[in-house]
Amino acid sequence: MANYVQGDSSSALSASNQYFVEQYTKVRSFTEQLCAPLVTEDYVIQSMPDVSPTKWHLAHVSWFFETFLLSPALPDYTSLHPQYAYLFNSYYNTLGERHCRPKRGLISRPTVQETYQYRRYVDEHVLDLLEKIDEQRLAELAPIITLGLHHEQQHQELMVTDIKHVLSCNPLNPIYIARVPTRATRVPPLEWVAFPGGIHWIGHEGENFAFDNEGPRHRQFLQSFQLASRLVTNGEYLEFMEDGSYENPLLWLSDGWNTVRAEEWKAPLYWEHRDGRWWIMTLSGLREVDRAEPVCHVSYYEADAYARWADARLPTEAEWEVAANDGPVEGNFVENGLYHPAPLNASTSGGKLAQMFGDVWEWTQSSYSPYPGFKAAAGAIGEYNGKFMCNQFVLRGGSCATSLSHIRSTYRNFFPPNAQWQFMGIRLAREV
Numbered sequence: 001m002a003n004y005v006q007g008d009s010s011s012a013l014s015a016s017n018q019y020f021v022e023q024y025t026k027v028r029s030f031t032e033q034l035c036a037p038l039v040t041e042d043y044v045i046q047s048m049p050d051v052s053p054t055k056w057h058l059a060h061v062s063w064f065f066e067t068f069l070l071s072p073a074l075p076d077y078t079s080l081h082p083q084y085a086y087l088f089n090s091y092y093n094t095l096g097e098r099h100c101r102p103k104r105g106l107i108s109r110p111t112v113q114e115t116y117q118y119r120r121y122v123d124e125h126v127l128d129l130l131e132k133i134d135e136q137r138l139a140e141l142a143p144i145i146t147l148g149l150h151h152e153q154q155h156q157e158l159m160v161t162d163i164k165h166v167l168s169c170n171p172l173n174p175i176y177i178a179r180v181p182t183r184a185t186r187v188p189p190l191e192w193v194a195f196p197g198g199i200h201w202i203g204h205e206g207e208n209f210a211f212d213n214e215g216p217r218h219r220q221f222l223q224s225f226q227l228a229s230r231l232v233t234n235g236e237y238l239e240f241m242e243d244g245s246y247e248n249p250l251l252w253l254s255d256g257w258n259t260v261r262a263e264e265w266k267a268p269l270y271w272e273h274r275d276g277r278w279w280i281m282t283l284s285g286l287r288e289v290d291r292a293e294p295v296c297h298v299s300y301y302e303a304d305a306y307a308r309w310a311d312a313r314l315p316t317e318a319e320w321e322v323a324a325n326d327g328p329v330e331g332n333f334v335e336n337g338l339y340h341p342a343p344l345n346a347s348t349s350g351g352k353l354a355q356m357f358g359d360v361w362e363w364t365q366s367s368y369s370p371y372p373g374f375k376a377a378a379g380a381i382g383e384y385n386g387k388f389m390c391n392q393f394v395l396r397g398g399s400c401a402t403s404l405s406h407i408r409s410t411y412r413n414f415f416p417p418n419a420q421w422q423f424m425g426i427r428l429a430r431e432v
């Protein structure tokens with residue numbers, strides 16, 4: 001099914017044209033590489049309202065380039081189909097009516113093959129544009145091309161998490177890709193790493209790409225704080241479960257307790273109790289829970305309750321960012337091909353933080369709100385981030401489904417407090 005786009009590297013392109021042709025080709029190809037293990041039937045299922053079918057993701061990211069790059073840049077551009085904009089617009093009210101999100105799984109046409117043809121059509125036009133425009137026009141279009149590529153990387157992660165949910169609904173426990181789990185001989189003990197209080201600079205600045213919600217850079221006062229040296233493990237979370245915590249209202253926020261009761265939560269998403277043992281559904285099939293792995297697929301409510309049980313708290317996003325600025329952006333990302341968080345094997349002695357990036361997104365206690373001076377861009381593109389700054393919490397650091405080239409210490413992901421289906425985990429914080 002996958003037929004990767006090919007940039008024309010034989011012509012004498014300028015360095016900037018060549019750069020964008022290569023970046024575009026690389027990101028678009030990786031999307032299709034992630035689809036390689038799927039069969040046609042996998043592409044169309046929507047297992048819950050939050051999940052989109054793989055086919056929809058493939059078309060939506062193409063629609064994004066069509067809408068925000070091709071249509072404004074090419075006056076004669078016409079879409080492959082007049083109603084694709086209705087089907088594949090996600091949430092941009094400024095761009096008109098659109099198909100209902102929870103019903104994306106009811107759309108059998110365009111077929112998967114026609115969806116790939118749509119991608120090819122958009123690829124041909126984007127690559128033609130990138131190869132032909134002069135440097136000045138390219139410089140004008142560069143921000144939207146770059147946004148389109150980072151947007152597609154966001155959807156690559158959603159494709160992985162959504163297909164995991166789709167496969168988890170199948171009693172045959174289908175395997176997305178067979179991988180031997182990483183094992184740890186010894187999980188290092190949790191240590192506390194202290195950071196001084198004071199006024200700290202938070203947020204993105206500089207020439208490199210960042211989403212609008214990562215700025216403006218501004219000062220925040222922080223009390224002295226401590227961050228756990230590593231992520232909370234499955235073993236530690238099992239102790240929390242075995243202590244009756246899912247039946248103890250004193251540990252939970254009111255909304256969290258209501259959700260635990262209504263959803264009958266007893267464990268993280270994808271955990272299953274069989275014959276007295278806990279099993280976990282992974283993209284490489286069903287496995288017995290490994291106590292050394294970071295706990296994953298927990299909601300904000302569960303992360304918050306665990307922290308209370310552990311006599312700690314979740315970090316604020318500013319604390320997390322200040323701590324992350326000290327270290328390199330390295331970890332278990334999607335490029336590792338594990339599609340699962342890995343246990344920590346190395347020693348973290350010496351007061352160093354581990355697992356800050358990759359493995360699991362780390363819940364913070366910070367509401368997803370605008371930074372001081374934030375202003376959404378004019379027009380439809382202003383709907384990208386700003387309008388979601390209500391009723392969601394910030395997560396930091398990326399996961400095993402995030403691309404390394406997509407993450408930064410200032411990156412703000414956000415989800416509602418009951419969401420579990422992303423690769424979400426826990427790092428503790430506490431006062432000094």
Ligand SMILES: [Fe+2]
Nearest residue numbers: 060090151155
């Ligand atoms: Fe999108």
